Amino acid sequence: MNNYEIVIGLEVHIQLKTKSKIWDSSDANYDDKAPNTCITPTTVGEPGSLPKLNEEVLNYAIKAALALSCDINEISYFDRKNYFYPDSPKNYQITQFYKPYAQNGKLELKTSSGRDFVAEIERIQIEEDTAKSIHLDKETLLNFNRASMPLLEIITKPCFRSSDEAYAYLVALKERIKYTNISDVSMELGSLRCDANVSVKKTSDTVLGTRTETKNLNSFKAVVKAIEYEANRQIELLEEGKRVVQETRLWDDENGVTRVMRSKEEAMDYRYFPEPDLPLVRITKDRIEKISKTMPEFSDKKLVRYINEYDIKELEAKVLVSDMSLATYFENLVALTKDAKKSSNWILTEVLRVLKEKNIDIDSFSIRENRLAELILLINENVISSKLAKEVFEIMLSTEDNPKKIVKDNNMGQVSNVNEIYELVKKVMDENKEAVEDLKNGRDRAMKHLMGQAMKLSRGKANPKLVTDIINEEISKR
Numbered sequence: 366m367n368n369y370e371i372v373i374g375l376e377v378h379i380q381l382k383t384k385s386k387i388w389d390s391s392d393a394n395y396d397d398k399a400p401n402t403c404i405t406p407t408t409v410g411e412p413g414s415l416p417k418l419n420e421e422v423l424n425y426a427i428k429a430a431l432a433l434s435c436d437i438n439e440i441s442y443f444d445r446k447n448y449f450y451p452d453s454p455k456n457y458q459i460t461q462f463y464k465p466y467a468q469n470g471k472l473e474l475k476t477s478s479g480r481d482f483v484a485e486i487e488r489i490q491i492e493e494d495t496a497k498s499i500h501l502d503k504e505t506l507l508n509f510n511r512a513s514m515p516l517l518e519i520i521t522k523p524c525f526r527s528s529d530e531a532y533a534y535l536v537a538l539k540e541r542i543k544y545t546n547i548s549d550v551s552m553e554l555g556s557l558r559c560d561a562n563v564s565v566k567k568t569s570d571t572v573l574g575t576r577t578e579t580k581n582l583n584s585f586k587a588v589v590k591a592i593e594y595e596a597n598r599q600i601e602l603l604e605e606g607k608r609v610v611q612e613t614r615l616w617d618d619e620n621g622v623t624r625v626m627r628s629k630e631e632a633m634d635y636r637y638f639p640e641p642d643l644p645l646v647r648i649t650k651d652r653i654e655k656i657s658k659t660m661p662e663f664s665d666k667k668l669v670r671y672i673n674e675y676d677i678k679e680l681e682a683k684v685l686v687s688d689m690s691l692a693t694y695f696e697n698l699v700a701l702t703k704d705a706k707k708s709s710n711w712i713l714t715e716v717l718r719v720l721k722e723k724n725i726d727i728d729s730f731s732i733r734e735n736r737l738a739e740l741i742l743l744i745n746e747n748v749i750s751s752k753l754a755k756e757v758f759e760i761m762l763s764t765e766d767n768p769k770k771i772v773k774d775n776n777m778g779q780v781s782n783v784n785e786i787y788e789l790v791k792k793v794m795d796e797n798k799e800a801v802e803d804l805k806n807g808r809d810r811a812m813k814h815l816m817g818q819a820m821k822l823s824r825g826k827a828n829p830k831l832v833t834d835i836i837n838e839e840i841s842k843r
Contacts, residue, residue, distance in 0.1 A: 369603075371596045372564045372573055373525035375588075377538060379517045379548045380494065380556040381425045387493050387515035388416035388459075395510035396554075403510040410455025415642050422515040425547040426466060426491050427648065427656045429517055432541050432663070433486055435470035437648055443491075443640035451507060452495040460492035460518070462637045466646060473665070474537035476529050484534045485522040492516050511555075523562065523573065528592040535559065535585050544661050544689045552584055559588055563595040565603070574599070575609040579623050581616045591616045595623050667692060675705035681713055691727045694734055701738035704745060711737060715758055732761050740768040752825040753777050777826065783835075786827055790835045793818045804840055812836065 386393050388407050395403040406414040430437050444462040470486030494514040499506040519538070525531045539550045539557065549556045564576035577599070579591045599609045614623040662670075664686040671682040685695050691712070698708040716737070720730060740757060743749050749757065749772055760771050771777070793815055794801050803811035812833070819832045 368567055369565045369596075369600050370568045371526055371528075371592070372523045372566065372576075373528075373531050373592055374523040374562040374576075375521045375525070375531060375534065376560040376562070376578075377519045377535070378494075378558040379429070379519065379542060379550060381422060381515040381517065381548055382556070383419060383421045383425065383515055385419060385421075386513040387419050387422050387491075388513050389419075391513070393514060395514075398510060400506075400508040400510060404512065408513045409509055410453075416459065416640075418643060418646070419515065422491065423466075423646065423648070424652075424656055425515070425545075426489070426517055427653060428545045428547050428660065429519075429542060430467035430470065430489055431653075431657060431660055432545050433467075433470035433472055433489070433519070433538075435467040435486060435489060437467050437653060438464065439648055440464070441466040441646045441648070443643045443646075444637045445640050447636045450495070451505065452498050452512070458493060458495065459640055459643070461490035463639070465490040466648065472534065472537055472541065474533050476527075476533045478529070482530055482533065484530075484537075485524045487520050487522045489520070490518050492518055523564070523576075528589040531561065531592055532585055532589050535588060540664055540687060544663055546661075546689070558582075561588055561592055561595070563592055563599070564609070565596055565599045574603075575611050577609065577611065577623075578613045579616055580613060580626065583618070587616055587618055590618075590621060591623060594621065598623065661689065664689075664692075675699065675709070677705060677709050681709055684713060684717075685709065688727065694727050694730075697734040698738055698741075701734060702741045702745075704741060707741050707744070708738075711741060715755065719762065732758070736761060736767060743768055743772065747828055747830070748772065749777060750820065750825050750827070750829055752820060756825070783831065786831045786835055789819055789823055789827060790832060790839060793822060794836070794839060801840070804836075 383393050385391060386403075386408065389405045391405045391408055392398070392403040407416055427437065441461060441464045443459050445457040446460050446462065447457045449456050465488045467489040468487065470489065472484045472486065474482055474484060476482055494511050494516050496507045496509040496512040499508065521534070525534065542548055542550050551557060552559075559582050561579045561582060562576045563579065564574040566572070566574040577595060579595055582588045582591055595614070602609055613626040615626045617624055667686045668679070668682050671677050671685060672679055675682075677685070684691075686692050694716075695708060695712055698712070699705045702708050716727070716730065716732075720727065740754055740761070743757075744751055744754050753772075757768050757771050757777065760766075760775070761768065764771070766774075797815060797818055800811040800814045804815065815836055816829065816832060819827055819836075820829070
């Protein structure tokens with residue numbers, strides 16, 4: 366194994382979340398629609414139907430190219446990729462083969478070991494999706510609602526040398542594209558699909574080995590497993606004096622192996638030629654500049670700003686910037702509370718806990734920024750303690766009431782009466798004489814114990830600062 370080098374290239378298909386499909390006005394929001402209802406004659410290639418490029422698709426494509434630092438070609442055009450398959454009744458796919466709209470991109474990232482790495486993107490092309498095949502025991506059903514959905518195919522150079530690098534690229538790519546808001550980039554929803562091209566060669570060789578393409582990868586973990594399995598399979602073949610056959614393979618996740626789908630050596634000639642029903646695509650500098658102004662602040666820049674501007678630790682900031690919607694929630698919260706640290710702490714602990722438990726994203730979270738901000742301000746104004754705030758938070762999850770009303774209705778207001786706190790502290794110190802002696806002798810941990818007992822006795826309602834002050838005052842007297 367040490368004598369071999371793995372060479373990996375990835376092809377990622379991103380489904381764009383436009384309102385309509387790529388060539389006509391049919392509904393692109395087909396998930397909850399009955400099968401074969403979001404179609405037009407153009408979708409299924411009926412004679413006489415003509416495609417017309419959706420301008421929103423082009424604008425989204427430019428956003429992706431800018432996000433990945435690509436060179437955008439002023440002139441590009443579409444081609445027909447000819448093949449027969451049931452999911453494409455017109456017997457060809459419209460794609461960009463000879464002249465894609467974007468080339469020579471890059472994406473800077475870090476591997477899990479912390480190593481800086483630059484993924485090289487060879488090209489991005491605009492193309493159409495096919496129908497979805499539903500394979501049953503004795504028949505296959507076709508749902509054409511997905512047909513003619515706009516896709517971007519992002520093709521890297523064979524620049525990865527390990528599954529770790531490939532995984533880091535997919536994570537970074539998903540995050541970067543999601544920030545542009547042009548796609549859900551979800552493997553579960555089918556809006557992100559990945560094929561892995563894998564070959565191996567002796568470390569001393571300058572010529573790349575024969576590659577295979579592995580499809581049917583339905584998760585990033587599956588991509589890693591498929592790469593590692595395929596690399597080991599090819600090395601074993603070479604060590605046995607056999608040759609690697611160029612072919613397309615499928616990933617069998619259940620058994621953890623790749624299986625032959627078709628041989629590339631026997632594959633049909635796609636007979637690419639320019640699409641006669643679509644004109645050249647001209648992307649002007651004015652269009653690029655206009656779209657450039659709508660580009661977001663990406664996570665790498667946001668990370669640096671959060672650390673410097675909000676004085677947040679890097680690990681915490683990385684979580685906050687990992688999703689654009691979460692970062693927006695955080696920034697809105699800070700604008701209301703003027704307290705970045707408490708805002709960050711509440712999101713990273715309580716908010717993310719609930720999102721994980723309910724398996725939802727921040728956009729579906731019931732407690733919006735204004736309500737959480739009010740809760741944090743109640744803590745800062747000493748109306749309630751942090752412990753009571755967590756109880757209020759739990760109530761907020763099941764009601765639309767604001768925190769002030771919840772505190773009032775449940776008599777949860779913080780006790781700040783000096784006389785009441787004094788009696789509370791006196792009782793606690795009388796019942797915890799050993800801790801009192803420890804504190805007198807400079808053992809600071811005893812303060813935490815006494816504070817804990819006081820808060821427990823008051824059911825979390827005592828003002829912590831007053832409790833601390835009065836404990837210190839009583840210790841100085843004894």
